[in-house]
Amino acid sequence: xxxxxxxxxxxxxxxQDSLEPVADYIYKIWFPQSTCQLNESAKYxxxxxxxxxxxxxxxxxxxxxxxx
Numbered sequence: 001x002x003x004x005x006x007x008x009x010x011x012x013x014x015x016q017d018s019l020e021p022v023a024d025y026i027y028k029i030w031f032p033q034s035t036c037q038l039n040e041s042a043k044y045x046x047x048x049x050x051x052x053x054x055x056x057x058x059x060x061x062x063x064x065x066x067x068x
Contacts, residue, residue, distance in 0.1 A: 004042035004066035012058045015049055022063050042066035 009026060023045065031038065044066065050059035 001044055001046075002042040002066070004039045005068070006064045007036055007067050009063040009065070011061055011063070012054075013061055014057045015053070015059065019047055019061075019063065026063070026065055036067045039066035039068050 009022065011022065046064050048062040048064065050061065053059045
């Protein structure tokens with residue numbers, strides 16, 4: 001994975017939930033309103049899932065996006 005700075009989004013969800021709504025929010029709403037610029041040369045977003053789920057089956061998830 002290329003070295004980069006990342007912006008990290010934290011949320012709670014079930015591990016089988018789609019990350020598409022999160023990515024849609026980031027790229028269609030958050031980026032246009034932010035001062036951050038996507039790092040086009042580090043083309044990998046990734047998710048880090050928490051180890052423990054709560055009673056609803058949800059855990060902490062981090063969604064990492066490379067920025068300049």
